[in-house]
Amino acid sequence: MKKVLGLDLGSNSIGWTVVENNELKDFGVSIFHPLMNEKTELSQISRYTKIITSRIILLTVLTIILTIISILDISNWQFWFNLTVASLITTITLLKK
DSSP: OOEEEEEEEOSSEEEEEEEETTEEEEEEEEEOOOOOOTTSOHHHHHHHHHHHHHHHHHHHHHHHHHHHHHHHOSTTHHHHHHHHHHHHHHHHHHHTO
């Protein structure tokens, strides 16, 4: 059983897909809206910051869980390790914004 995770990391979005045995199993995209301009209201910036912070926390927890699974599941460790690296890259990308 071969599983492949495909990622498309853009400047304002992250696209992903999961392929198993040459069949598309799942896919999706998450779009992050940048701060519009200097005239953006403080409440919008605060809301945007809260959303990004919650996503970073969620992705950090996901990275930790995937790391533990990759250690415990010896037979599919490469799949879980790839997911761990992908979620870590996503978290770092969000931190740089």
